[in-house]
Amino acid sequence: MWNRLNKAMMGCQMLFGLSFYGVMIILTRFFLEDLKYSEAETMMVVGAFSSIGPLFAIAGGFIADKFLGAYRSLTIAYGCFSVGYVLLVLGASAASVPLSLAGIALASYARGLMSPSYPSLFRRTFKSGEDFENGFPVNYSVNNVGAFLGQYLFPLMVLAVGFNGSFAVSAAMAFIAVSTLIAFKSKFSSIASEIEAQPVSKKNWLAFLTISIAMIGLVFFMFANMDIGKNIVYAIGVTAIGYFIWLMIKSEKSDQLKMGTILIMVALTTAFFVYYGQMMTSMTMVTINTMRGDLFGFIPIAPEASMAMNPLWCIVAGPIIALIFSNLEKRGINFSTATKVGFSFILTAIAFGILTLAVLGVSEDAVIRPEIFLAIHFFQAFAEVVVGSLVVAFILSVTPKHIENFSVSLFSVAIALSGIVGAVFSTSIALEKGQKITQEIVQNTYGDYFMLLTVLAVVMAALAMVASEVIRKMLDAAEANKPESEDLETAKANA
Numbered sequence: 357m358w359n360r361l362n363k364a365m366m367g368c369q370m371l372f373g374l375s376f377y378g379v380m381i382i383l384t385r386f387f388l389e390d391l392k393y394s395e396a397e398t399m400m401v402v403g404a405f406s407s408i409g410p411l412f413a414i415a416g417g418f419i420a421d422k423f424l425g426a427y428r429s430l431t432i433a434y435g436c437f438s439v440g441y442v443l444l445v446l447g448a449s450a451a452s453v454p455l456s457l458a459g460i461a462l463a464s465y466a467r468g469l470m471s472p473s474y475p476s477l478f479r480r481t482f483k484s485g486e487d488f489e490n491g492f493p494v495n496y497s498v499n500n501v502g503a504f505l506g507q508y509l510f511p512l513m514v515l516a517v518g519f520n521g522s523f524a525v526s527a528a529m530a531f532i533a534v535s536t537l538i539a540f541k542s543k544f545s546s547i548a549s550e551i552e553a554q555p556v557s558k559k560n561w562l563a564f565l566t567i568s569i570a571m572i573g574l575v576f577f578m579f580a581n582m583d584i585g586k587n588i589v590y591a592i593g594v595t596a597i598g599y600f601i602w603l604m605i606k607s608e609k610s611d612q613l614k615m616g617t618i619l620i621m622v623a624l625t626t627a628f629f630v631y632y633g634q635m636m637t638s639m640t641m642v643t644i645n646t647m648r649g650d651l652f653g654f655i656p657i658a659p660e661a662s663m664a665m666n667p668l669w670c671i672v673a674g675p676i677i678a679l680i681f682s683n684l685e686k687r688g689i690n691f692s693t694a695t696k697v698g699f700s701f702i703l704t705a706i707a708f709g710i711l712t713l714a715v716l717g718v719s720e721d722a723v724i725r726p727e728i729f730l731a732i733h734f735f736q737a738f739a740e741v742v743v744g745s746l747v748v749a750f751i752l753s754v755t756p757k758h759i760e761n762f763s764v765s766l767f768s769v770a771i772a773l774s775g776i777v778g779a780v781f782s783t784s785i786a787l788e789k790g791q792k793i794t795q796e797i798v799q800n801t802y803g804d805y806f807m808l809l810t811v812l813a814v815v816m817a818a819l820a821m822v823a824s825e826v827i828r829k830m831l832d833a834a835e836a837n838k839p840e841s842e843d844l845e846t847a848k849a850n851a
Contacts, residue, residue: 357491361547362481364540366498368434368533369474373502375526375533376467377667378510379441380405383460384640384660385511386519390451396786399637400582400779404589405460406636407775408575411589412468413768414596415571419469421762423560425552426477427537427544429469434534436466441527448520454580459523461575465568472765475748480547485753490678493745497674500667507664508657586776593773597622600766603759613834614754617827618763621747624697624823625770627816628743631704631736631809632771633778635663638785639711642802643729645793646718651726662729669737677741693750694827698820700739705813707735712810715802722793754831781805 383402387393393401420429440462447456478495482488506526513522537544545553556564578585597619604615643662651657657664684690691699714728748767755763785805787797 357482357487359481361540361543362478362491362495364536364543365474365478365481366495368536369495369499370502371529371533372434372437372470373499373504373667374506375437375441375502375529376463376506377503378506378513379444379460379463379523379526380636381507381660381663382510382514382519382522384636384644385514386448386456390448390519391453391456394786394789395641396783397582399641399782399786400586401460401579402640403633403637403775403779403782404579404582404585405464406633407772407779408578408585408589409464409467409772410471410768410770410775411592411772412465412571412575413471413765413772414468414592414762415465415567416469416768417472417762417765419564419567420473420476421551421759423551423564424556425549426473427541427548427552428556429473430477431534431537433466433470433473434530434537436462436469437530438527438534440466441523441530444523445520445527448518448523457579458576461572461579464575465572468571468768471768472762475752475764476760477544479752480549489746489749489753490682492749493674493678493741495674496741496745497671500670500674503667504664504671507667508661511658511661512656586780589772589776593769596766596769600763607756609837610834611756613830613837615756615763617754617830618751618766620823620827621694621697621750622766622770624694624816624820625743625747625767626774626777628697628700628704628739629771629774630778630781631708631813632740633775634782634809635666635736636775637779637782638802638805639663639729641782641785641787642711642715642724645787646715646722646724646798647726647729648723649725651730657726662726662733665730665733666737666740669734670741673738673741674745677738677745692824692828693746694820694824696742696746698817698824700742701813701817701820703735703739705810705817707732707739708806708810708813710735712803712806715798715806718795718798720795722795722798754834 380402383405384398387398387401388395416429416433420426424432440459443455443459443462445459446452447454447459475492478492479485479488482491510522513525517525574588578588600615600619604612604619607615640660640663643659645659647659647662681691681696710728710732714724714732718724748764751763751767752760785801787793787801791797
């Protein structure tokens with residue numbers, strides 16, 4: 357199942373996790389302290405940084421499908437990460453808002469270019485779809501090795517080398533990743549898709565550059581004008597889903613039904629990642645304001661680094677989830693992807709229930725121990741790995757091949773929409789600069805907010821179970837309406 361190509365890609369993915377999430381974890385303090393943003397402004401920018409990148413996976417999927425192919429798109433994406441982090445170095449050195457926003461704008465666009473290209477290319481490094489589905493959760497865990505190290509170490513690194521030094525480390529790691537992909541170019545040629553096997557025409561290069569410049573400029577404008585930017589996110593997200601619906605209407609009955617199941621999964625994914633986005637926004641502010649002490653009394657951890665507990669558990673969760681579902685399948689127990697998403701909402705309800713109890717029961721000193729957040733992230737991480745790895749595999753299993761990358765980008769659209777929605781929700785608990793943290797503020801401001809999220813997670817778990825049955829019936833109907841030509845192709849492939 358494993359070979360040099362998918363191992364090399366996972367190495368690049370780990371470097372991405374280390375550099376990107378290392379940058380993300382220190383952005384909150386960078387904007388609060390060096391760039392003098394308010395809590396509400398900071399939560400919107402950091403929330404947007406976590407979500408706008410996936411939004412531009414729409415452009416990334418279109419570019420990979422129509423102009424460059426997955427391999428070229430992925431290689432260029434890592435190169436853009438390198439340049440974006442260099443701009444952040446310059447922005448931190450000069451305390452420049454425009455340079456800093458330009459850096460995160462370029463990194464966000466690079467993430468959008470990478471998001472649909474990576475899974476489709478990674479899938480082709482395996483001999484079968486089953487191997488890919490079993491291997492993708494492991495890839496998710498490898499990514500989280502980098503994310504954990506970045507989120508834990510970068511806040512400590514800032515104390516030694518400052519924000520500019522930390523951003524420079526990220527730039528170096530992104531450069532190593534792009535160098536690795538270039539070094540394996542001949543190997544990737546052996547699994548090239550039709551578009552990747554052909555040279556890129558000047559017309560396509562020009563179209564790619566034009567789209568890229570326009571997208572990067574738009575992202576910069578959105579970061580600089582977040583009130584307008586969030587509406588742009590909504591508009592782009594709705595437009596992408598509308599275009600997908602238009603493609604669905606034009607398709608044959610069988611494909612219509614399959615594409616309809618993708619829309620249902622996108623809706624569930626959007627709801628789930630509203631909770632995931634809380635880690636970068638509301639939960640980070642809560643930890644900065646309330647979390648004190650060393651983990652277990654001897655492991656030093658900065659308050660904003662509490663988010664590192666998420667990838668720590670994700671590292672553990674990936675192989676465990678793959679093993680659990682693999683063993684269940686051997687026993688003839690097969691849960692649908694939507695049912696698994698329902699399980700994820702149950703885990704999320706437990707996680708936010710723990711957080712609600714913690715803030716409602718906070719003592720007079722308004723301090724919450726790190727161990728509480730370790731427990732919260734345990735449940736949320738297992739939920740995230742299920743949704744983050746299996747939904748993409750589901751989309752790839754049902755989508756028509758000619759829109760494969762675009763369909764995968766809808767997963768990123770869900771992350772983008774949920775990130776902005778979650779960031780907007782989070783601003784409701786933003787405090788004024790210099791406001792003293794008290795037991796009353798923690799219990800009333802934070803308690804009501806997380807209680808509401810807990811109740812809604814229970815509701816979403818029930819809706820996901822209903823959606824599972826709907827999807828099953830739609831896929832059965834799709835199989836019944838499958839064209840005869842498709843049956844012949846399947847028979848030839850199995851012969």
